[in-house]
Amino acid sequence: MLNKIKVIGFDADDTLWVNEPYFRNAEFRLADLLKPYTPGTDIVDELFKTEIKNLELYGYGAKAFTLSLIETAVKLTGKQVPAAIINEILAMGRSLMNISIELIDSVDKVLPRLQPHYKLIVVTKGDLLDQERKLKKSGLLPYFHHIEIMSDKKETDYQKLIDYLEILPEEFMMVGNSLKSDILPVIRIGGIGVHVPFHTTWQHETVNELPSQPYYEIESLSQLPDIMADFL
Amino acid sequence: MLNKIKVIGFDADDTLWVNEPYFRNAEFRLADLLKPYTPGTDIVDELFKTEIKNLELYGYGAKAFTLSLIETAVKLTGKQVPAAIINEILAMGRSLMNISIELIDSVDKVLPRLQPHYKLIVVTKGDLLDQERKLKKSGLLPYFHHIEIMSDKKETDYQKLIDYLEILPEEFMMVGNSLKSDILPVIRIGGIGVHVPFHTTWQHETVNELPSQPYYEIESLSQLPDIMADFL
Numbered sequence: 001m002l003n004k005i006k007v008i009g010f011d012a013d014d015t016l017w018v019n020e021p022y023f024r025n026a027e028f029r030l031a032d033l034l035k036p037y038t039p040g041t042d043i044v045d046e047l048f049k050t051e052i053k054n055l056e057l058y059g060y061g062a063k064a065f066t067l068s069l070i071e072t073a074v075k076l077t078g079k080q081v082p083a084a085i086i087n088e089i090l091a092m093g094r095s096l097m098n099i100s101i102e103l104i105d106s107v108d109k110v111l112p113r114l115q116p117h118y119k120l121i122v123v124t125k126g127d128l129l130d131q132e133r134k135l136k137k138s139g140l141l142p143y144f145h146h147i148e149i150m151s152d153k154k155e156t157d158y159q160k161l162i163d164y165l166e167i168l169p170e171e172f173m174m175v176g177n178s179l180k181s182d183i184l185p186v187i188r189i190g191g192i193g194v195h196v197p198f199h200t201t202w203q204h205e206t207v208n209e210l211p212s213q214p215y216y217e218i219e220s221l222s223q224l225p226d227i228m229a230d231f232l
Numbered sequence: 233m234l235n236k237i238k239v240i241g242f243d244a245d246d247t248l249w250v251n252e253p254y255f256r257n258a259e260f261r262l263a264d265l266l267k268p269y270t271p272g273t274d275i276v277d278e279l280f281k282t283e284i285k286n287l288e289l290y291g292y293g294a295k296a297f298t299l300s301l302i303e304t305a306v307k308l309t310g311k312q313v314p315a316a317i318i319n320e321i322l323a324m325g326r327s328l329m330n331i332s333i334e335l336i337d338s339v340d341k342v343l344p345r346l347q348p349h350y351k352l353i354v355v356t357k358g359d360l361l362d363q364e365r366k367l368k369k370s371g372l373l374p375y376f377h378h379i380e381i382m383s384d385k386k387e388t389d390y391q392k393l394i395d396y397l398e399i400l401p402e403e404f405m406m407v408g409n410s411l412k413s414d415i416l417p418v419i420r421i422g423g424i425g426v427h428v429p430f431h432t433t434w435q436h437e438t439v440n441e442l443p444s445q446p447y448y449e450i451e452s453l454s455q456l457p458d459i460m461a462d463f464l
Binding site: 057059063067080084090093094098127129130146149 | 326381
């Protein structure tokens with residue numbers, strides 16, 4: 001099956017570089033800031049509910065997250081949150097958009113081995129400007145043909161991508177840390193999925209269902225060339 | 233020159249549908265809300281300064297705008313803005329993401345006349361999810377090959393688009409309401425520009441320089457088929 005692959009898509013956040021822990025830290029910081037105003041409330045859980053409520057309207061990414069942090073602060077304090085805390089949340093949001101890039105595993109060694117043989121693309125659902133900036137800062141830009149920013153990563157989104165790339169589903173491999181967003185929808189439409197778990201996964205990205213089609217699971221991106229060894 | 237055109241790009245906001253007046257209304261509303269706290273301050277001008285400061289980090293679109301509204305409110309009140317006003321600003325932001333689409337002129341008559349002869353694309357620098365949603369709501373989706381969301385509309389961005397489309401600059405026509413973003417960078421790299429002014433233009437989109445290359449200027453999109461009449 002692997003001999004047909006023409007394009008390999010890589011998820012970005014928590015596949016190419018560390019991202020989720022910065023968002024987790026921001027959640028804990030919000031909880032610290034609001035604790036005096038809402039004793040006994042599970043602030044992180046309330047934030048999650050706000051994020052899910054806003055997902056359809058705001059989409060993914062640091063700006064959406066910042067707006068949900070602010071909304072949670074206003075709501076949980078019964079509109080009593082001091083503007084100084086709003087100011088601090090705005091600063092937290094800005095620093096999320098300015099994180100320094102820490103590459104995961106040996107991605108900068110893996111990509112140059114694959115690039116001569118495949119069209120490599122980044123496939124992400126974050127924020128356009130934010131993801132472009134992270135890709136530039138990562139130093140990985142030269143390895144990628146282009147970056148595809150999707151508003152979501154469902155089956156129809158991947159089908160549109162494959163049509164746009166003018167390839168067949170079996171010619172597409174997707175590599176990522178989210179079973180829900182990177183693997184399940186891809187294997188359901190006939191593509192190849194390679195799951196590389198990351199230690200921290202956002203609650204919204206977890207799945208209960210077990211995939212009925214097979215996919216690859218590797219511990220580290222450094223194992224990806226082993227899977228493709230016959231073709232490199 | 234026009235006989236070479238293969239792809240026509242359309243700007244979205246204030247070219248295909250009304251957008252800017254909703255943002256202007258939100259600015260006036262902010263000024264009303266903050267006036268009691270900052271008498272004598274030009275609130276709209278302060279907001280503009282905040283938006284420009286944030287442009288590189290936040291990019292364009294309603295989420296970036298909402299964050300700048302909140303930052304302006306915190307700053308101009310010396311961190312004294314009540315959370316109820318923050319709450320109202322969040323609601324203003326949401327309603328900007330939910331505006332009903334009012335098509336400009338006869339765009340829904342013009343596009344079907346051009347579509348059999350050209351690849352039509354939307355070229356916009358707003359927010360990905362927001363622009364996809366507006367395009368869907370507009371009913372214009374069937375006329376477009378796809379939507380290109382750019383983080384900016386400078387010469388290099390258009391050159392990348394043209395490379396990506398695998399066409400020559402003279403095979404690309406761009407139609408839009410912003411001289412600065414839709415016309416100047418396109419004609420500078422050898423494309424064809426068609427300017428359709430809209431009555432309201434964001435301060436950041438105004439230009440002082442006069443283009444040294446020629447471009448078309450029409451009063452209404454309904455005149456676009458006249459320009460292309462020899463080829464339809």
